[in-house]
Amino acid sequence: MRHTDAWLRSTGRGLVRSTVLAALAWGVLAVSLVPASVAAVSGSPWSWANPWSWIGLLLFLIPLALVLARPIGMLSRRLAARWLGVTIEDGYRRPEDAPQPVLLSTGYWWNGHSYERSRRDAELDQQWRRRIGDPAYWRDVRWLLVAAVTLGPLCAVPAAALVGAVAAFTRGTPVAVLGGVLLTAVSAASAPSAWRLLGPLGQRWLRLPAGAAAAERVRELELERAEMSTTQAAELRRIERDLHDGAQARLVAVGLSLAAAERLLEADPVKARALLQEARRGTSSSLAELRELVRGVHPPVLVERGVVEAVRALALDSPLDVRVEAPDRLRLDGPVEAALYFGVAELLANVAKHAPAARVQVRIRDRGTEVEVDVEDDGPGGARVVPGGGLDGIRRRLGAFDGSLAVSSPLGGPTTSRMVVPCASS
């Protein structure tokens, strides 16, 4: 009794699943046949006898297939995972990997690939490049074809046989009844196994191919390069603006004051003196501005002492209670040091913003082939990496050196951010 029950259940379930898969595999074809069939019935020039009119069918089929390929691919993978426990990497390019477009001084937006008139255009362009250029998308299109000729016919067997059997039974002749019994047997026998084909087929056709890993790596590096070019462009623009509006403007004012003082030197010494003082104040404030600018570009302590001491200096200047645990002498390549330094600076600034009373522990460890920097605070937690946000910025910056950022921040804290950069320390 229990056996029969289980058998019935697995057959029923198999029947449903096989039918779903058949519909999935043939859905696009079936839908695009609808207008063509309607046309054939209503007597338009479209007819099966005229191969030229098949172009009409293709006009429906191709766009529909291109639009639905990705959803169908995703659904197939999800079904494989749910029914068979088979996980198939989708390998899609993720939108958050793409660099943020930057406004250049020319007024155009640079998205790492092309110059566009507006931010929206730059993002759209990027989105299309990502979608169309994604090999994973074309794998989905291929899957549509593969599924239509393999999964479709095989998974249609149980349902088709059952329909056939019902039709035969209704006819009632002995031969038809015999055929009906046979068809029922075929349906029942194929139902539990037909849908399982999704596993091997999916793994063969939907998965990242072996060589793709290397190709993806190359592409990732290309993306990182595009990324670097946009961040550099943004950075240069910021520096240019700061110099232009700050120090440069002030020095012009200083020059003017000096010129005026020169003229007034004999006629009105008191006023000339005031102008000279003004000029001196002007040079002082331009120096202060330049100092800030330099600190933001490449902090002098970093040049003079290296990353460990620079992080110590950062800890001293932070409004937080920061402890630093680090090896005494650790020098890395300049750009790597800068990336780690600005990472720590950003993390400390984040803590100061969201948990001003927190105690922070910074740990720098040299693991030989990689350097690990932990920043841990006992704040309320809940930090997340938001695309375009500060943490994302660190991640991108470290990405250029094959480094990574991992953030663990459960609600209630503590928050631990770990930056790892592979390198041989010198």
Next chain:
Amino acid sequence: MRVVVAEDLYLLRDGIVRLLEAYDHEVVATAATGPETFEALIGHRPDVAVVDVRMPPTNTDEGLTAALRAREQIAGLPVLVLSQHVEQLYARELLADQAGGVGYLLKDSVFDADQFIEALERVAGGGTALDPAVVTRLLGRPATASRLARLTGRERSILALMAEGLSNAAIAGRLFLSEGTISKYTTTMFDKLGLRDDDNANRRVLAVLAYLDDTRG
């Protein structure tokens, strides 16, 4: 005073030398690299030295290192360190030996010649001269905030000037108060902070800084 000037940029070195000579100080030697600085400091034993932090050959903190090494050999050798940027880290290193005779100022400070020379003389006399930017950061420490909170606003501004290395008279001059008032303030202030009051400006600075360092963490 006999002064050694260590600065790698010719224009700035020349400017400082001219400034010192205008104030009737004698420049006994100039240096443009780290090793030269060390030799000049040891060889000439000047009354005070003006040293730039960043110098060749490595263009890192050669000047600072040379000054620190020279002070290891000649305790309390007066050194005024100049830099394009000030770091608490360096200030702490300079003050660590507690020997006094230490200055640490931004290069801009030469713009105000009178104050610069005054600071130089203070350092030569075994006192201290710290840039206000460093002092603000030193006093801005979070761990000290709670204790500093006991001080009134006026007391805190006096403490800041004291940490720069000014004497009571100089503080009185800056704040337009009488020297007597200042010394009253300092007495209550040191009481509140639990420090020993002392008339020696240098020892006061060191006391303040040691106190700030103690409360760290």
